[in-house]
Amino acid sequence: MKIAVTADVHLVPGSDGHPERLAALRDILGRLPGLGVEQLIIAGDLFDRAPQGYGEFDALCEQHSAITIDVIPGNHDANLADGHLVADNVTVHTQPQLVQRDGRQVLFAPYIKGAKMGEVISDFSEELEKGRWILVGHGNYGGGLRTPDPREPGVYMPLSNRDIAHSQPALVLLGHIHLPTDQPPVHYPGSPCGLDVSETGIRRFLVVDTEDATPTPHAIHSDVIFFHEHFVVLPGAGECNRLREEIPRRIEEWSLAPDIHQRVRVRIEAEGYCENREQIRNVLAEGFSGFTCHDGAPRIDNLSVNDNPNLVKLANRLRAQIDEVDWKWGDGEPQREDVLLKALAIVYQAELSP
Ligand SMILES: [Mn+2]
Structure with a gap:
């Protein structure tokens, strides 16, 4: 089974609300059937602010009803709840949750203010199959990058090398850092459309094969x-x-x-x-x-x-x-x-x- 991953879309509703960001998400969803992907994970900051209704997002998801969409809240949309989004194929994981995907455990760890990623992981430590499970979260890995994200000063829900050594995930998929970043086993897909001129270049989404838990990047055809x-x-x-x-x-x-x-x-x-x-x-x-x-x-x-x-x-x-x-x-x-x-x-x- 293949699962696509994005994060940090930062949708803003309204006519002046950056339609190119929704368009980037539309591009990802439109490409998935051709790639044999039926699931999409959005690892936080789907919305620039929450909670708020966003009919265009609901409509987009309903147009792609064959794709299951798992969303976790990020630090920008920490209050996002399942009831805010009406499309049936969208699930918002507001609490840490361990699910099975094709025989592989996926731990959804929504952003929780003041919490550390290791604290959430340890709540599940007895159940996790070391070396096989996949973490989906939103926050900083290590002390953050040496070049920090200028939009996000400070440290959010940190994941340490010690957490990784201890719990041994096969793969970690994080939102929060907008620059596409690979520090295996940790991968940030990055924002699918640059939010401003500091977020340069062609952006990407990842496709994870549950067979071997490896992510493959795919370029996004964004409007900007x-x-x-x-x-x-x-x-x-x-x-x-x-x-x-x-x-x-x-x-x-x-x-x-x-x-x-x-x-x-x-x-x-x-x-x-x-x-x-x-x-x-x-x-x-x-x-x-x-x-x-x-x-x-x-x-x-x-x-x-x-x-x-x-x-x-x-x-x-x-x-x-x-x-x-x-x-x-x-x-x-x-x-x-x-x-x-x-x-x-x-x-x-x-x-x-x-
Ligand atoms: Mn963000």
Whole structure:
């Protein structure tokens, strides 16, 4: 048996309520019959706020009446109850509940304020078949990611490595972190449609085969795909040409089929120092002209003009040196371009001080 998993849809009712989020859910449901999937789990934060009636969600579920939908409340919709949703194929698990799915135990652990995941698991510890059971919950794994979710500061219903070592789930499926994340046996499917420009790229849902408890990602065809491209500009005669070369590389990395280019909303940002801000902005606008610019125009607020030839030379030498340094960039550590910006700030502040 195959079970699809999503989370953090954050539906908002009403005409101005982000129809692209419901559309992403519609895409998932529409794809399931073709994948041989008859069940969908939504691991919390289905709604941005609860409780509230949401006729469009009810109607969508009723259109897919052959699919069984299990929902747990998350921290955003902690008060969600079964009676709030009218479709017969939807079950809201408001209490921790152990169910059987094709001979495999699935523990639904709804978000409970102030609780720890380990406390819920321990209530079922005698029944759980170690190495075989599946946990569905909503909260933080470990101390959270090293790069925490800016939308969700703090720690919610934490699941520790100790909990995992002790109770030995075969698979853990969590909502809460919107960035699709795999730290086996823990998997966050991530939000099915980016909630804002910070949630970038093509999103996914997971399909779990109960046979081997492994999740397989499937790309979601969402109406909106966010990207954020940030450029550090160094002054000099080649400043525009360097950007012209870099922009197609960035677009290439999105790996998008041309027919979905119109769904892209890209934030374009340039920072650093240049000789001509207007030209830089025009190069950026032109380079991304095949896409919708998220802010209406490239953001160049942090791009300054400086054409002191000595500093231009110094800045470019610095960049060459930083490019050669082989540090552990990213993953909680500064990125290469952060270091470059700091170095540039020292160079250019030095000129400003008396
Ligand atoms: Mn959420």
